[in-house]
Amino acid sequence: MGKAQKYVLLGDATYPLQDWILKPYQEDDNLTQRQLQFNYRLKRAHSVIENAFLRLKARWQILLKCDDCSLELLPTLVLACCILHNVCEAHDNPFNEEWLEGTEPSELPKPCQPAPASMEDGRAEQVRELMCQYFETCGEG
Numbered sequence: 001m002g003k004a005q006k007y008v009l010l011g012d013a014t015y016p017l018q019d020w021i022l023k024p025y026q027e028d029d030n031l032t033q034r035q036l037q038f039n040y041r042l043k044r045a046h047s048v049i050e051n052a053f054l055r056l057k058a059r060w061q062i063l064l065k066c067d068d069c070s071l072e073l074l075p076t077l078v079l080a081c082c083i084l085h086n087v088c089e090a091h092d093n094p095f096n097e098e099w100l101e102g103t104e105p106s107e108l109p110k111p112c113q114p115a116p117a118s119m120e121d122g123r124a125e126q127v128r129e130l131m132c133q134y135f136e137t138c139g140e141g
Contacts (some may be wrong), residue, residue, distance in 0.1 A: 008127070010046055019127045056081055058099035059088075072087035082104040 004070040011023040021090055022041040029038070057063040089095070 010042060010045070010049065014115065015141065016115035016121070017124040017128065018121045019124045022128060022131060025128075028044075034132055034136050038128075038135050041135050055095055056085060059085055059095060083125070 008020050008022045011021045013023060013024050013026065015021050016021055024042050025035045027039070056078070063078065063081060083118060108119075
């Protein structure tokens with residue numbers, strides 16, 4: 001299979017299945033219990049990510065205006081905010097839940113239309129199946 005993949009991104013059904021993008025199995029009546037569990041865990045992980053970004057945007061309101069900055073700057077801006085957040089937490093300046101009042105939860109950007117099947121990577125199904133097996137063996141959570 002080549003070199004080991006260390007990280008994958010989480011996507012929803014609109015993303016193409018790639019060996020670096022995990023997406024849920026298509027919901028239908030033919031899914032196995034293991035595949036349903038995989039989809040459930042992906043959905044839970046996705047909600048953790050959404051909550052983390054909501055808190056990050058609440059603490060660093062500049063992230064609410066990211067449409068003002070260039071796409072090249074955006075990853076650096078988000079990383080800087082993450083580092084500053086960790087510094088604040090480490091120095092007893094915890095997150096204030098009141099900050100969430102001015103921040104609306106929003107979905108993370110995603111493609112408007114599902115990716116065509118031609119964009120799917122055949123090897124990616126092996127990665128998804130391995131992750132599915134791993135989730136099955138590591139118990140509830």
